[in-house]
Amino acid sequence: MSPLTDYELIQSCLQGNQDSFAELIARYKNLVYSVILRMVNDREEANDLAQDVFLKLYKNLDKYYPDYKFSTWTIRIATNHVIDYRRRKKQETVSMEEVEYELGTDDSPENAYIRQEQKQELNQMLVDLPDMYKIPIVLYHEQDLSYQEIADIIHEPLSKVKNRIFRGRRMLKESLLNLRKKEQAGYGV
Amino acid sequence: MECEKAGGYMMKYMDGVLAEPEALWLNKHILQCEHCKEDFFLYDHIMEHFAKMPLCDAPANFEERVMARIRLLPAPAALTDSLERAFCGIWGVFFVLMALGLLLGMSKDAVIAWLSERAGLALAPLAALMASASDDVTRVSNLFLMNMSQFLTRIWQFFSGLQVILLIAMGLLILVQIVLYKKDKVDTAK
Ligand SMILES: [Zn+2]
Numbered sequence: 001m002s003p004l005t006d007y008e009l010i011q012s013c014l015q016g017n018q019d020s021f022a023e024l025i026a027r028y029k030n031l032v033y034s035v036i037l038r039m040v041n042d043r044e045e046a047n048d049l050a051q052d053v054f055l056k057l058y059k060n061l062d063k064y065y066p067d068y069k070f071s072t073w074t075i076r077i078a079t080n081h082v083i084d085y086r087r088r089k090k091q092e093t094v095s096m097e098e099v100e101y102e103l104g105t106d107d108s109p110e111n112a113y114i115r116q117e118q119k120q121e122l123n124q125m126l127v128d129l130p131d132m133y134k135i136p137i138v139l140y141h142e143q144d145l146s147y148q149e150i151a152d153i154i155h156e157p158l159s160k161v162k163n164r165i166f167r168g169r170r171m172l173k174e175s176l177l178n179l180r181k182k183e184q185a186g187y188g189v
Numbered sequence: 190m191e192c193e194k195a196g197g198y199m200m201k202y203m204d205g206v207l208a209e210p211e212a213l214w215l216n217k218h219i220l221q222c223e224h225c226k227e228d229f230f231l232y233d234h235i236m237e238h239f240a241k242m243p244l245c246d247a248p249a250n251f252e253e254r255v256m257a258r259i260r261l262l263p264a265p266a267a268l269t270d271s272l273e274r275a276f277c278g279i280w281g282v283f284f285v286l287m288a289l290g291l292l293l294g295m296s297k298d299a300v301i302a303w304l305s306e307r308a309g310l311a312l313a314p315l316a317a318l319m320a321s322a323s324d325d326v327t328r329v330s331n332l333f334l335m336n337m338s339q340f341l342t343r344i345w346q347f348f349s350g351l352q353v354i355l356l357i358a359m360g361l362l363i364l365v366q367i368v369l370y371k372k373d374k375v376d377t378a379k
Binding site: 021022032054119122166176 | 200203227228232234235236238239241242247248252254255256258259262
């Protein structure tokens with residue numbers, strides 16, 4: 001028996017079968033969670049927000065139309081939810097310690113430390129990007145979505161999506177360049 | 190001009206759609222242009238970072254936690270809901286009209302007096318019309334109330350026998366059945 005499609009699961013859900021929704025969660029929890037984590041950079045917060053997103057999806061299942069993929073609709077609701085949440089919360093709190101990275105074992109401790117620092121710096125630059133650039137960049141480079149899929153998610157034309165990704169990359173590059181310059185100036189003293 | 194072209198090619202490179210002649214051109218340009226060379230390596234570093242970024246898995250008990258919250262909710266709105274909403278709308282309009290009618294009926298004397306006082310506005314015919322209409326309404330509603338009270342007395346007589354105990358017992362039985370059925374449904378859903 002082939003697995004049910006997303007749409008079949010949704011229909012089954014609408015007929016009162018809650019287990020079908022559990023299957024949908026299993027399919028998309030990692031996608032939703034990681035996109036949200038990139039936006040808020042806090043595991044606990046991302047967990048709460050991702051749960052809220054699935055509750056929202058469940059309550060609005062009857063409003064889903066299969067014109068778009070379910071994943072597209074899901075990410076759209078997730079990103080909008082985080083933006084709304086931020087608007088309500090106003091100021092953004094970022095705790096970098098929450099995001100851990102695995103380190104290469106062959107590195108010396110000093111190298112590992114420097115690499116860790118650089119990774120965190122780049123990650124912080126990504127977090128600092130405005131949502132309009134960060135969301136497409138994360139969806140494209142981390143989630144491997146296509147330009148068209150991102151256009152569907154953020155409801156903007158393809159050209160705008162490309163523009164934002166290009167600008168976002170340039171902004172990341174500029175921040176990295178500034179950081180390098182600062183570091184070099186620091187060593188020079 | 191050349192640097193702008195190189196910037197465009199770098200974007201294509203990051204999209205993985207740079208053709209071979211374009212790659213060769215970019216390579217040549219980078220060897221000559223310090224600025225683009227720096228940019229290229231910065232972009233490369235960023236792309237490397239993205240490639241190494243670990244995909245984050247949701248916490249282990251994520252599904253259970255969401256499902257526990259969902260089980261507290263009513264079933265997702267299905268098609269029947271829109272029908273229900275339509276009925277609610279009709280009933281809502283009906284009750285609003287009824288309430289308005291009642292209010293108007295209760296204060297009809299005041300309204301009629303107000304209308305007749307303003308003779309200059311030529312509203313007297315309207316007042317007369319309203320007065321006669323309200324008389325009709327009063328007659329009909331009195332008839333209705335009388336019949337209603339008769340009906341209620343009969344019902345009261347009907348229930349005031351042994352039947353009332355029997356009926357209450359039956360009602361309780363049905364209630365217990367419903368509760369058991371719902372409990373069963375929740376258990377099987379788990
Ligand atoms: Zn150049």
